[in-house]
Amino acid sequence: MSNQGGISLKSDSKSLKSDLKRLGDFKRKVTAVFTQLDLPISIYAATSRDRFRKPRTGMWEQLLEDFNLTAAHQVDLDTSFFVGDAGGRTGHSSGGVSKDHSCCDRDFATNVGIKFLTPEEYFLEEEPKPFVREFDPAKYINNATSVVFSKQNPLDVILFCGSPGAGKSTFYWNYLKPLGYERINQDILKTRERCLKKAAELIKEETPVVVDNTNPDPDTRAHWVKLARNLDVPIRCIHFTASLRLCEHNDAVRSLNETMNPEKRTMLPRLAFTGFASRYREPKLEEGFQDITKVDFMFQGTAEEETIWRKFWI
Template sequence: MTSPTKPAKRKQSTLDAPVSPPPLRRKVQSTTTRMSSMVTSRPIYTSADMFSETAVASFFTPASQKPPEKVVWQERAPNDDTPNTLLVGKYEPANDPVSTSNEHESRKKKVAAFDFDSTLIETASGKKFASNSQDWKWWHPSVPEKLRKLYLEDGYRIVAVSNQGGVSLKPNTKAPKAHTSKVASFKEKVSVVFNQLDIPMSIYAATEKDIFRKPRTGMWAEVLDDYDIQPDLNQCIFVGDAGGRHAEGRKPKDFSCSDRNFAENIGIKFQTPEEFFLGEAPRPFTRTIEPADYLPESAAEAIAPFVKKNDIDIVIFCGSPGAGKSTFYWKYLKPLGYARVNQDVLKTRDKCLKVAGEYLSEKKSVVVDNTNADIEVRSKWIDLATKHSIPIRCVLFTAAAQICEHNDAVRALNSTMNPEERQILPGIAFSSFKGRYKPPKVSEGFQDITEIEFKVSLLLAVDGLLSQVR
């Protein structure tokens, strides 16, 4: 696994809100709602009883008489040129029982990170998603005590690291009230949870599918930067419910393996909530992608997989988005003198056909770097080859859907692999290809078909990271 890649520094906003420890390196863009000052007790399960008399009293208390807010919020962007997508909340108790410099130094080595939903808390209503900020309870009664022990006795820095796709930081002009309500509700819920724990703690919430979203390591890089941590990875741990576990008895299978992959990318221990809080034995699991499966088995695989046979011809690629087609062209066919046409660049198939025809008229061989999923589309290129009385060959990319989605994400987030600055594709791009795909056959009119199985040595598109979109 590679080391976490730290996102580029971002532009800072104009509002200062220092927090200690550690001092914030960026400017605060929003503060917690008033709900964080309402909670003084620490009941075990639900939070509904906290929003009655105490809430009313707090509402009518003049601002000058209220205690200072304990959660400070920031919004951050992956870089200077993109919108804010990461929501960060930091809680500092009024009296931190662990305040010596030696104690805080120990927390620069050991980090205990947790997913938020379905790991620290779950809905009180039993619904998949919370109805409002009060719809929560501890995942298990032992959670608060276990977290406090980690901080107070074991010397860990405690953070929550969560994908929050339902919370968007983008302004919604069509439903501004609903947009504001979701963000406010999330902040209120976090404030109540952190107030009950009453230990220094932060939450990092990724709201978009970018470098911050697990299993990518952007949020971990933010944690290390914020707290000036040089972690001992052998002593760090991440706990989350997305472990790729198989169904067992009445227990359903996990919806993904993103939490386990997140820990793997960082290089730290992973446990599920059942293993960490309840001491249960690990269940069998399967990763969506196992990078080792795509490493070359021998030096023979480094041999160029494509040989030019004709003075002038057309080579069309056939394969899913993210299968490595463009990388294959740049590495193997461009050095052979092939010109490239690509619909992402030229926008329409007709324009691709026109430009390809111009190259052929100039006696240049052409690569058609598109998905070319079905017989009807491929027939257009076969007709063009026939018109110019030249052979047409096909290169078929056989990478499975999971590795294609992974490669697409890695490409979009890695500038050296993405000279055309492509964005992460939506899921429909992959399902659409699957629905249209018909395997190419020589009988369609091809001189031959070369199959390319995805390997890192061929396409250089994995970079050792488990970065699928889930």
């Protein structure tokens, strides 16, 4: 089971010739290995950022379906194992041992529920080496302080600041919609100008507004501070503090699980998160806000949804 993101299977790709060459090279290498081993063997290669890419379990689920092993009792997980070189090993320069490029193989095995071994542990019977996980979702379960948010003004603007995947829209639906706030979102309205116009119309209709965009820096937020000042209403800020990796995880969970994706959002490119991080400046009262409320990410969902969320997705 191999992640092969460098191979594209899209026939409309602009680099079709080089894509076909990479695919051909990969097939030739695989054929050579299979011939040398002369064993019953199957290969699954994930070429996209979808549910098949490790540490996600799509390839495992496909294997079970292909071999008619979908009943829980048909696979002996306790004696099964997965060997991979992406084990999150830290490495050390003194011994000439390089750091693993990721922990996705170890995380994949954990998701499946089988033992993980590095090649050195399995083939050479070496002792396990130290490893670290860059991101472990389990650490974020029940690890945030509940936020009590109350309405302070008859009419105002609430400005969100936070990365994609930080939980902004969920916070709106759970806490602000019931208070009578209407949501302004640039993904829906497409341009800031349309968002500003719609917000002004709602305020003039005596309807409080939530601006559900990322608003990463003072220059972006200044447009909304100016609008509130011109309309003579207070503006408050809700600051979502979730880290880049946590937001990437949330985005993957949301986009790859229909039951947890009511708005049918597709997975965002990594640039959406790194772009926010590069522009991000923590909001300050001096920008013109009445107050700033910090919101740490807190998972909310059913026991079944929590089981899904606890898995490794990135």
